[in-house]
Amino acid sequence: MSNRLIDLQHITKAFDGTTVLDDMNLYIRENEFLTLLGPSGCGKTTTLRILGGFETPDEGRVIFDGQDITSLAPNKRQLNTVFQKYALFTHMSVADNIAFGLRIRKKSEDYIREKIRYALKLVNLEGYEDRSPDSLSGGQQQRIAIARAIVNEPKVLLLDEPLGALDLKLRQDMQYELIRLKNELGITFIYVTHDQEEALTMSDTIVVMNQGYIQQIGTPEDIYNEPQNAFVADFIGDSNLVDGTMIEDRLVEIFGVRFACVDTGFGTNRPVDVVIRPEDLELTALPEGAEPGSEEYEEAAGRITQMNPGFLEGIVSHVIFKGMHYEMEVRARGFEWLVLSTRMFQVGTKVLMSVDPFNIQIMNKPESEDEKAVNPEGGIG
Amino acid sequence: MKNFRRLWLDGPYLLWTAAFIVIPLFTIVYYGLTDKTGAFTWDNILAMGTLERMKALILSLVLSLIATAVCLVMAYPLALILTNLKSGATGFIVSIFIIPMWMNSLLRILAWQTLLERNGVINQILQAMHLPKLYIINTPYAIALGMIYDFLPFMILPIYNSLLKLDPNVVNAAYDLGANRFQTFWKVIFPLTLPGVISGITMVFVPALTTFVISAFLGGSKVLLIGNVIEQQFTQVGDWNIGSGLSLVLMVFILISMAVMQHYDKDIAENKTAL
Incomplete structure (x- = not known):
């Protein structure tokens, strides 16, 4: 400009x-x-x-x-x-x-x-x-x-x-x-x-x-x-903000599960904040009674791992119809994930949940109160 | 049931209004327009026409106008200062102006009498400092001083209140649009606080015009205001008819002044809707 x-x-x-x-x-x-x-x-x-x-x-x-x-x-x-x-x-x-x-x-x-x-x-x-x-x-x-x-x-x-x-x-x-x-x-x-x-x-x-x-x-x-820190991610739009560990470049561990991502340069085994927008979470329903190892489970997992090798298993706990989409809460590993989707999953449905590596946003954890606030030198280029 | 409750709530107020406002007013109108035998007459009204009474009326009007003007000139800047102070200091200064109002007005005027006497406190201090003495007791100056002192808080408070209600951003908007302090005050702040100014003027002018206590103590028997003339008719002469007649004339002046004020108030209101 x-x-x-x-x-x-x-x-x-x-x-x-x-x-x-x-x-x-x-x-x-x-x-x-x-x-x-x-x-x-x-x-x-x-x-x-x-x-x-x-x-x-x-x-x-x-x-x-x-x-x-x-x-x-x-x-x-x-x-x-x-x-x-x-x-x-x-x-x-x-x-x-x-x-x-x-x-x-x-x-x-x-x-x-x-x-x-x-x-x-x-x-x-x-x-x-x-x-x-x-x-x-x-x-x-x-x-x-x-x-x-x-x-x-x-x-x-x-x-x-x-x-x-x-x-x-x-x-x-x-x-x-x-x-x-x-x-x-x-x-x-x-x-x-x-x-x-x-x-x-x-x-x-x-x-x-x-x-x-x-x-x-x-x-x-x-x-x-691309929110630069947890505050921005949280303030702008809805988001799922969770703790993670950056295992190495392009690999992050969330709730003990390793997800592929696209971020680099955070070092190895470093605690980070992870932001995933609710509309970026993808759900696949598990058939009734499908246990890990069973044929149906492996089929569903196979489908979802095409996108990202990491996935979480959860249960739909809330569904609200919002007109354009459904707003759902999925309970997985003790965390209520907010999910927006045009497809509806009944409350109680067992689902597998994952996210495109490109849509995982990794941010450094603030080390002190002061560092919560980055203070860049000016506007965008 | 509803009617009964209404009557129960409105009743005391209506009774009060009738007993202490409407009936006394009609009594004055009755006495003012009749003679000792109870026959209708204009004589009590025309009794204002003597030289002494006209002088008293004109002096009253002049002094209360001066007192009102001085109060306005003193009160507005003070109210502005109060509005711009930090909250703690405001309470302190407002109470400085209000605390004297808790004391009996008679006492305050007596205090001024003591201060202003020929050998009073002020003159003793002046004498000790080898300065010329101040001889204003028993002159219209002392009466004006008493009026200003007594009624100043009634000018400050309504102006201060209207300034408090003014949105600071309205003032900022004037600066923002290029107005300097002087233009901002006369084009924005003053017009928007005019209702406070008008109620302040009314609250000072009306009691100043009708006072007889201030003139009795600070004017001695030498300076008579219309309030004293009326008071004498009731307390010394004992002629209730003439006293009431003169009161009615004074009331007309008060009504005229209030109508003028109302007119200005309406001008503001009309400016909003018309052109």
């Missing part, structure tokens, strides 16, 4: 002695849709507030377009924010809300009128000029908040959980709306959310954060398919 627009360098911020951001480094490219994703208290909103100028970092610098803006006041920055819960001026009409920034900048009334019309059209609220913000629905208020920000032609739009207060259906509609807006405006969006689905849907780049550290930076596909 294009060049770096914003560079966060060694940002550290503490509130009342609690460190919220610890030596954070991150760069953001021009025209990127970047999402800061993490649970509450992970530092994502603080990062956004530092970008917006509402907080000053204790240490570190914020570089915007080559300029150090670390201590520049919010009203002097070339970026605009869409706040949580909209923060509209309820004593003004929709048009006056949108015109606020332009009037401060002393633009001509003709220009302002044109801009209001353009912005309302962009957010699909034509003809709402004279309405009061209070008379609008949550989704409409959110659009006005976006319109109010974008008429100022910022280089970057900061969005602080803008869809948090909306219901599910509206949230999904607004996600498409935001992608469309970003493409039409051709500016950088920095988006803060705790909703992993939102992040996966909209982002070019996702920054997963936890406890003030960046856990992983990558495309949605990278983050989902």
Whole structure:
């Protein structure tokens, strides 16, 4: 893509002695849709507030377009924010809300009128000029908040959980709306959310954060398919996270069973975290009363070992129909495995379970609390 | 059953309203519009027309307007400071302003009398420091000072409350859109806290306009406010009819001032829906 627009360098911020951001480094490219994703208290909103100028970092610098803006006041920055819960001026009409920034900048009334019309059209609220913000629905208020920000032609739009207060259906509609807006405006969006689905849907780049550290930076596909640690794997989507031992390159032992995998470079006999996505687990039903050694058992095992020499034997303990698929729990070696499949297996069915080597994700175990947080030097290549 | 319960719940309140609000009000209207024989007359209302009473009414209006304005100018910045303080300090400072309200208002005014006397505490201190003495006791200045002191908390609290209710992100949004501190205050913070300002103004202006205690103690017998004129009619002259008539006139001024306030309040509400 294009060049770096914003560079966060060694940002550290503490509130009342609690460190919220610890030596954070991150760069953001021009025209990127970047999402800061993490649970509450992970530092994502603080990062956004530092970008917006509402907080000053204790240490570190914020570089915007080559300029150090670390201590520049919010009203002097070339970026605009869409706040949580909209923060509209309820004593003004929709048009006056949108015109606020332009009037401060002393633009001509003709220009302002044109801009209001353009912005309302962009957010699909034509003809709402004279309405009061209070008379609008949550989704409409959110659009006005976006319109109010974008008429100022910022280089970057900061969005602080803008869809948090909306219901599910509206949230999904607004996600498409935001992608469309970003493409039409051709500016950088920095988006803060705790909703992993939102992040996966909209982002070019996702920054997963936890406890003030960046856990992983990558495309949605990278983050989902190749989580770098147990936190990311657990936070993004459903996953089966189990202890394993890396016997050697391309061979991992889980619950005493050796599975083929594709990971290398973890050394030999090293304890590791293993992540297997529920949709990647493959099940084969065992006929009633089939014991190991029996013909039926060997036939089923033969089928499944074509994929991976390792497999586990388990019993289906829960089945929930989810529309597109079934969500099942399979009890094997004392662990409840989550399995998603379009095929249904009755509760109580004995199954053999395995996974394509390519779909086993191996991660180093954190050695200390600090190492739980990897702190890479920047974005993806 | 439901009706019975309603009556049981509403009853005491209705009784209270009737006994202590409606009946006294009608009594005043009755006395104000009749003479000693009970015949209808406008004379008690027109009794306001004497030079002395008009002077008292105008002085009352001027002093309560000044007191309200000074309270507003003092209270708003203070409320802003309170809102921006850390939670612990806020409680302490709010209580500094509220604790005097626990004391009898008469006592507080008497204290000011002692402080301001010709040879009172303040003048003794000034004298000891070889500074000119302050002779404001028994002047309108002392009355205005008493009003400001007495009613300031009633201005601070509603403004402070409306500032607390203001979403900090609304203020941040103004900065974010390029407004400086001055623009943010006048275009966003002040208009959004106007309801608090209006209730503060009402809560200071109305009691200041009707007070007779403050003027009695800090104005001596030299400065009369309309409150004192009315009080004298009841306690010294013993003419309930004229006293009630003058009260009705004062009530009209209060109603006018409240209507003006309501009008501003409605302006805010209308701005939301209209244009």
